[in-house]
Amino acid sequence: MSEVVSVNIGVHRVVPWTQSMGSTGIDKRPQPGRVRAVGVGLEADVIVDTKNHGGYDQAVYAYASEDADWWEQELDKQLWPGAFGENLTTRGVDCTGAVIGERWRVGSTVLEVSCPRIPCRTFAGFWDVPHLVKRFTEQGRPGAYLRIVDEGDLGAGDAVEITHRPGHGVTIGEVFRALTGERSLAARILEAPELPESIQHRAQRMLSLTQPS
Template sequence: MRIISVNVGRAVPAEWAGDVGRTAIDKKAAGGRVAVHGNGLEGDERADVAHHGHPDQAVYAYAREDHDWWQAQLGRDLHDGAFGENLTTSGADLTGALIGERWRVGTAVLEVTAPRVPCATFRGWMGEKGWVKRFTQAGRPGAYFRVIEEGELGAGDAIEVLDRPAASVTIGEAFAAYHGDQDALRRLLAYQGHGEKWDKIAERVLKS
């Protein structure tokens, strides 16, 4: 398992980017080593900090294998960083990663926190009919990470899994939990390191 591309972006105006009107979703490969801070990668900007500025969303990773699957589905090329990911991986099962799982990449330590939930900006960026529904149904959301130890990383770095908490749930199960799977959500909430975001999601899902 390794990182094949480290991607960053700067915010630019976009009519389809909702009320904010700006987005940094179009990430491009950064050269050399990139510093990892508590709020994300050096040189990476987030326009919508209200929805994407939490430390539990400091770094987003997406698998090259899933990009390739989408390329076949959409009939178009998808460069590394095309889904707004900071880390494009190879050989890593991100959908099977566990909430609370820790990776060492370069000198940084990252912890899996949540799946990516598609938003209006992602829909506008992709320009594909029914994109939010298609992305959700595909069940290949990628994973967000919080930064446990700051450091630096770069393309070619190996991914070392330091810990996989046995009592947790996978990114795929957490994605289902967000979309209404109450059993998966209860199992996620039973994991002590689940993060405050999931308590708020539970208020919505478990009421239905």
């Protein structure tokens, strides 16, 4: 069964390991009961670096518990729901294989897969694991950002039902690989019109660099 294990909301923390902000909302903690998904995020979620996080295309971040279990074994480190800065910890959901533009019904909310999460130094600082960004990138288990299509509420135990999947088949994993160095995938990911405009522009620039002059 595909379901939500935990819904996690960020708290504001002042820390020395952010990229420049001095504080962060990466510390997401499980919430009891139902949580509203409205506008461009979950109610009460803290997002400090609004330049790189949050907004329409990054309203909700989902990470698979199966990938979290893999990281626990890899790092011999206990991880918890919200440890990846994710709002939704899922079970039975292939976040890496999710198709750009596919829609999930969760509770009374409809969410749309938009793009992968690209790791930053704040993430490495949160875990206190040197070279985590490099290792995270190499493993290609980025989790999926989602847009809020229909506002509603969601909670732990809710089923994740895929109600629509675009025929182009471009996945979160392919977009992540394209954005982290595999330029040969630029043309492929441009087949997904549901990609955020900023990523489409990046892919077009990458494509121009791979084409003979």
